[in-house]
Amino acid sequence: MPYNHKEIETKWQQYWEQEETFKTDAYDFSKPKYYALDMFPYPSGQGLHAGHPEGYTATDIICRKRRMQGYNVLHPMGYDAFGLPAEQYAIQTGNNPATFTEKNIETFRKQLKSFGFSYDWSREISTADPHFYHWTQWIFKQLFEEGLAKCVDMPVNWCEELGTVLSNDEIIDGKSERGGYPVVRKNMKQWIIDIPSYAEKLLDGLDELDWPESTKEMQRNWIGKSVGASVQFQVQGSDQRFIVFTTRCDTLFGASYCVLSPEHELVNEITTEIQKEAVKAYQKEASLKSDLERTELNKEKTGVFTGSYAINPVNGKAIPIWISDYVLASYGTGAVMAVPAHDERDYAFAKKFGLDILPVLEGGNIAKEAWVEDGIHIHSDWLNGLNTEEAIEKMLVWLEEKGLGSKKVNYRIREWIFARQRYWGEPIPVIHLEDDRYVALSDDQLPLLLPILDDYKPGKGGMAPLAKADDWVNVEINGIKGQRETSTMPGSAGSSWYYLRYIDPNNSKCLADFELLKHWMPVDLYIGGPEHAVGHLLYARMWNRFLYDKGITPTKEPFQKLVHQGMILGTNGIKMGKRFPEFIVDPNVLIEEYGADTVRVYEMFMGPLEASKPWSDQGIEGTFKWLNRVYRLVVESHKLTSENDGSLDRVYHATVKKVSEDIDSLSFNTAISQMMIFINECYKADHVYQLYLENFVKMFACFAPHLGEELWTILTGKQGISFEKWPSYDESKMVEDTVTIVVQVNGKLRSKFEMAKDSDQQVLKDKAIESVPNYTNGKQIMKVIVVANKLVNIVVK
Ligand code: ANZ
Numbered sequence: 009m010p011y012n013h014k015e016i017e018t019k020w021q022q023y024w025e026q027e028e029t030f031k032t033d034a035y036d037f038s039k040p041k042y043y044a045l046d047m048f049p050y051p052s053g054q055g056l057h058a059g060h061p062e063g064y065t066a067t068d069i070i071c072r073k074r075r076m077q078g079y080n081v082l083h084p085m086g087y088d089a090f091g092l093p094a095e096q097y098a099i100q101t102g103n104n105p106a107t108f109t110e111k112n113i114e115t116f117r118k119q120l121k122s123f124g125f126s127y128d129w130s131r132e133i134s135t136a137d138p139h140f141y142h143w144t145q146w147i148f149k150q151l152f153e154e155g156l157a158k159c160v161d162m163p164v165n166w167c168e169e170l171g172t173v174l175s176n177d178e179i180i181d182g183k184s185e186r187g188g189y190p191v192v193r194k195n196m197k198q199w200i201i202d203i204p205s206y207a208e209k210l211l212d213g214l215d216e217l218d219w220p221e222s223t224k225e226m227q228r229n230w231i232g233k234s235v236g237a238s239v240q241f242q243v244q245g246s247d248q249r250f251i252v253f254t255t256r257c258d259t260l261f262g263a264s265y266c267v268l269s270p271e272h273e274l275v276n277e278i279t280t281e282i283q284k285e286a287v288k289a290y291q292k293e294a295s296l297k298s299d300l301e302r303t304e305l306n307k308e309k310t311g312v313f314t315g316s317y318a319i320n321p322v323n324g325k326a327i328p329i330w331i332s333d334y335v336l337a338s339y340g341t342g343a344v345m346a347v348p349a350h351d352e353r354d355y356a357f358a359k360k361f362g363l364d365i366l367p368v369l370e371g372g373n374i375a376k377e378a379w380v381e382d383g384i385h386i387h388s389d390w391l392n393g394l395n396t397e398e399a400i401e402k403m404l405v406w407l408e409e410k411g412l413g414s415k416k417v418n419y420r421i422r423e424w425i426f427a428r429q430r431y432w433g434e435p436i437p438v439i440h441l442e443d444d445r446y447v448a449l450s451d452d453q454l455p456l457l458l459p460i461l462d463d464y465k466p467g468k469g470g471m472a473p474l475a476k477a478d479d480w481v482n483v484e485i486n487g488i489k490g491q492r493e494t495s496t497m498p499g500s501a502g503s504s505w506y507y508l509r510y511i512d513p514n515n516s517k518c519l520a521d522f523e524l525l526k527h528w529m530p531v532d533l534y535i536g537g538p539e540h541a542v543g544h545l546l547y548a549r550m551w552n553r554f555l556y557d558k559g560i561t562p563t564k565e566p567f568q569k570l571v572h573q574g575m576i577l578g579t580n581g582i583k584m585g586k587r588f589p590e591f592i593v594d595p596n597v598l599i600e601e602y603g604a605d606t607v608r609v610y611e612m613f614m615g616p617l618e619a620s621k622p623w624s625d626q627g628i629e630g631t632f633k634w635l636n637r638v639y640r641l642v643v644e645s646h647k648l649t650s651e652n653d654g655s656l657d658r659v660y661h662a663t664v665k666k667v668s669e670d671i672d673s674l675s676f677n678t679a680i681s682q683m684m685i686f687i688n689e690c691y692k693a694d695h696v697y698q699l700y701l702e703n704f705v706k707m708f709a710c711f712a713p714h715l716g717e718e719l720w721t722i723l724t725g726k727q728g729i730s731f732e733k734w735p736s737y738d739e740s741k742m743v744e745d746t747v748t749i750v751v752q753v754n755g756k757l758r759s760k761f762e763m764a765k766d767s768d769q770q771v772l773k774d775k776a777i778e779s780v781p782n783y784t785n786g787k788q789i790m791k792v793i794v795v796a797n798k799l800v801n802i803v804v805k
Contacts, residue, residue: 017122042080046085050087058623068124126730135501216565283314428498447485648698776792
């Protein structure tokens, strides 16, 4: 008969709830703190998926161990509740997204509780709760007042199907990440957050973090720091000038034409009459493409001549000015000097349109391809003979002297578009006055509540649903008429600071008490999927850094250690959908059949936390059997003894050591293997020392908390294992085989000790002499006789 997991799990879940076992006193500063955070779920209509319990079990195991080690642990949970799917659902079914979301949250809460995670449920937050978004709006207001959040006219990624603007990280191959709808470029008034002005700080902060190197690298690439120069070009026969950004100002003698992005402000002014029509047509075509499509290296180059020429500042040569979509309006200055001999894209373009290719570096075969490596400069007048580094230096000095250019640092990261023309998000707490000023609401007007509408559909051409709520939109301040901002914040707003709120979730005076933040920040361990490597993790770092600069948070970085859990694959090794596939059913069904403890242990046993792992039905069955084996050892054991016969010493100490270390390094699968070895040894032994089994159960309870509690009560008669002391181990007890060495002094038995079998003779002699100080003090040792693995006889005089 397998153990009754249903009864046991319900019983202990109720016990934890009644006893408020995992409620944290955040003001208890007497113990060291440990803050473990899970990426909170988006409460979709589908409930938890396979990836959730994996990461959540991992943090839970660490938290349970830390409590036993004497830490004050903060382990909260909440919901990232605003976002498009709830709204799409509301539109399709005529329901209210708030009610729908509330219902989903209930399902999630129930599922999470059924896993026995040791969350402090009194700290639960939802980003869609006005008590929470009050402070999201307040932070936005601070950004607005610092000039870091502003409303500007700019080209944006527009998705007609979703009726909203999307940020770059929400677009994959020119389509919306959610739904896969086409995305086009369009000019619109937009709220943006100036994340580029934080680029340097965001780069700097990465170095100190204990994060996967690949994630740091993705953030560095996304920020895309590039050191180069700005160079001024004059348009021939006019006083118009434009500036290019180049990382290779040393190649200026090889610049044989310039290219402006089709959107560049100068294009219309400098285009000659004959070229007008072709240029216009080309501009229209380019506006329909995404940046990604435009900059693809291998794509066929296209472009149009403007009819005008620029003067190359180093040699006074007139070179043609073209427009092409491979030059992006949003990067650098939206204009480049083209050096086809040494840049692949320029080379392809020059070949296609028959433009000059002038080599200025030694090396390569220019007839065949661009030479992009370093080289000695040629055909470059006063740069001849120099290498790239020297030539850049010299050119920069020359440009600065002539007032034609200077050193320039560029970042690839773009402004964070911070508005969606959708309903289900935080209202932006700003009023646009008749006199064209934007003003933020005063603090006592926050939170600005999201009004309830009859119709959540976006209007045509980007009109936000809130624009329909006339009474709400039209306001008057000191006699000046104005309109509320009708777009709402993006999904990533609330998740950019939620980790701060958990520390002080009910504070009504500020986002969180500074003293508390000082004690609890940064998050010690953050676990979540690798898909958030740039989006969420970059936005959260920026908000935290901004709040740090304002003196509102105490640490520069929010997440000290970050780990991504791997993907759980289908039984066939193929990536599962966002949801458990039919053949694995959902977590409810698994818990019903095997219990939460088995699901937890199995997900941790599948393989390294960060690896992708295929699901196996036999695997979970095997885990269930093992849990039953542990259970039987405790309940049916007639071999439990209160005296230690020593037979389990070695495996016991080795197990405590390995499990302790493996939990800290998140190697849960190998910790479980070691616990299995221990249980096997217990079955083989004639006697099992009760204390060893009790300490085993403490470790086991981190993985399988319900059964752990049950076994603890059976073994000790006590209730509640969560704050018992974590076991310690003794390295010396872990030596392979030990023998008892008898020590004689002048033939008389004087002491005994345990030693590893076949120990070194000298070590044995020394240890024997040390063990009998009373018989050797003040005497002269004449001789020491060793009988291997048995006896040491010390002859004294
Ligand atoms: C001349 C040159 C010669 C360049 C050469 C490269 C090699 P990163 O490193 O990514 O910053 N560039 C500048 N602005 C651009 C824009 N808006 N759209 C597309 N390309 C642009 O790249 C900087 C280089 O990319 C710049 O240096 C410029 O081409 C191009 F042998 O200038 B280079």
